Amino acid sequence: MQMFRPPSVTAHAWLEDVFSAKAVGKGGIVRRAVRDVEREVGRGALVAEVRRRGFHLVECGGQFIVICNPGQMQVIC
Numbered sequence: 001m002q003m004f005r006p007p008s009v010t011a012h013a014w015l016e017d018v019f020s021a022k023a024v025g026k027g028g029i030v031r032r033a034v035r036d037v038e039r040e041v042g043r044g045a046l047v048a049e050v051r052r053r054g055f056h057l058v059e060c061g062g063q064f065i066v067i068c069n070p071g072q073m074q075v076i077c
């Protein structure tokens with residue numbers, strides 16, 4: 001049995017949705033599964049948008065973590 005899957009939104013709309021989260025405006029973080037990003041918009045599109053905004057992007061454990069703050073970042077451990 002095949003599950004119904006609604007048509008995918010455009011890459012631009014998907015990215016706008018991700019970056020419209022309240023956490024973005026507060027300098028927080030947003031997290032998305034790598035497989036979802038690759039399916040919906042592609043890794044390159046996410047990287048480009050994060051760079052355009054001056055944010056930071058980390059990949060760990062199958063997740064992309066976007067740090068929505070352009071300040072200097074230091075990885076402690």
